[in-house]
Amino acid sequence: MNLTIDVTNKENIAYVVLSGEVDAFTAPKLKDALLPLTKEEGQTVEVDLQNVNYMDSTGLGVFISALKSTKEHNTDLKLVQMQERVYRLFKITGLTEIMNIDSTVQGGMQ
């Protein structure tokens, strides 16, 4: 399974639209795309996960390192339109408490 990453910039916001699976194979690609965006001071990185149907712990790791990077570089990370299965993973791991995650979840949970 593949992951496509689409980045568009508008003023101080970088919109990242993902589609596919974020797993051990695709995570490095996501990391390469996402981390540099979190290093441009003042920027908000908004990641749209509407079309991500599966994520494993390696994928979570990418978002954790992105979050750590936003704190170092004074930027913001926002995750929107998560599918239910992916949202569950963020919930279990306690990341919903420390990450800016849009509460409109695809699939009707919450």
Added chain:
Amino acid sequence: MSTLKLDLENYKELLQEYIKTQDEQALYQAEQFSKQSMQQNISPEEIINVHIQSLQELYPEMPDYIQASMNFLLETMISYGLAYQEHQSLREKQLELKSEISVAANMQKTLLSTVKPDLEEVDIGALSVPAKQMNGDYHHFVQDGKGSLGIAVADVIGKGVPAALCMSMIKYSMDSYPEMRMDPSVILGSLNRVVERNVDASMFITMFYGLYNSNTHTFSYSSAGHEPGFYYYSDRDEFEEIDVPGLVLGVSSETSYTQYQKKVEKGDMIILLTDGVTECRQGDRFIEQEEILHVIKQYSHLPAQETVENVYKHFERLQDFHLRDDFTLIILKRNV
């Protein structure tokens, strides 16, 4: 040199026979010749050379354009020959790596080994199977000699060697805690600081820590973002998810963990697991929580160890005997 000469004679005869008879027998022998050549590390251009020489000897009148075309083929095959030799050498290296990893896996087994305690009051079943050679799951039992049993179940992000290295670190930190201070919230808090200081930003560990007091039959527990286990109420014949909040280890040094407590009644079960259990896939479909509970229920009349083994066998078969993730399942059942 003499063996190659012999082969040339051999090849020439075979070729001659085949040209005469177009017989399958000769082709079969050509196959044997090809296999033997590979065993002796003979590269393709040498075989073509043998072919050219045979042709020259069999047909001294061979036209120049055939000769030239054969030389052309020989040149073309040189790079294939190199690629083949590289492949052979990489294969040897792979074998070397494999054996190194299996040595490391054995070391890990010894390092992380834990003895499943034999308690009169609680029947315990525990099973952990790695998807690859090295296990990124970890479970550990500690007894304080006064009737308390500590149980840790953890999962490192990723699989294989990096996960295993990380696990060894956790094991060492846990070994250094005094046995009297086994409060789950304290242990997770202190491990969180160890992990936060020592691992890469994208690395994290989930852990469930439980403490079973066999005098009072209370179970205290905390979770650091770990896959929720289940509690089985025998009086109601019902499962309940042990869903407690808590951030994974290694993300934020300021996190603290809340501790919860449950009174365990006779026949109740505590089921702890890793996501290798809940993320089992049948083809492209993830299995549902109900299915897991159904399977556990089906074998729960057996002694706990047999229960976990049968549950594992069930999901191993469901996934065509090919685990995608490390699989750890622990069941505690109050006996008396």
Added chain:
Amino acid sequence: MDFQSCVNIKKEWDIVGARQLGRDIARKIGFGTVDQARIATAISELARNIYLYAGTGKVCFEALEDMNQKGIRILAIDSGPGIKELSQVMEDGFSTSGGLGAGLPGVKRLMDDFDITSEEGKGTEITVIKWLR
């Protein structure tokens, strides 16, 4: 070391020139078809490395003859960026040309002796020898 015949490598076409000259010398020394092809392939790799990574350089040839044996010595020399991790480029499976080149391990396999020195920022010098059997 005194090399009589050299080919300067500047354009891709020069790789062909180097192969041609090297093959002619190898044939005169008495190498058979297979070894000629191997020597030409090794020259290709060396010359292509110069063309791709250093821009310019040269490949030189020398016929060797002592009491016991005959052979050909090839020297590839450039003043390009140099190679930092020699052990890495000599490793199988490590290729900078997208996996299709035989790379330096391939050159080493094709020839009998192989020697390389490289200094970052100064250049690379590779000497290889094939003995006639």
